[in-house]
Amino acid sequence: MASDTCEGCGEQVTIAGGIANLWTFERDQTGGMTLEFDSDASEHFLCFECIDRLPDDPTASDVAGLGGS
Template identity: 50%
Template sequence: MANGSCDGCGRPVTVTGGIANLWTFGEESEGSAMTLELADGTSHLLCYPCIEALPDEGEPTATDIERLEQVDEETSRLDVL
């Protein structure tokens, strides 16, 4: 698994994929983040709490990613402008 930090809130994350995870099975194979390619052409590594905090209406954009912040270990939210 690759390690990094969430582009939204900055918490440490793990990402599955690549040759290192070819034969990895079980709980540890899921990782804690995904890279999303947005409609505005940007891509971002986001933890699952940040993905859940993205707006449901319309397509998320880089501006929405910039507004994400960490609340605690399990939740994120959009910063109020």
């Protein structure tokens, strides 16, 4: 088990397995995943709670806005 810090809320999030498992949506084992935005090629690690708060077509600015309000 590893953990990372959610960029949206700042919570420590448990990550199961290696990076390949981030895309399997095993929510009972993994609390978040890394999103990649094509618009600016940036990567942001978020917990699923914050991912659920993003709009359908999120951008890096939407991620930045998660922690602000």
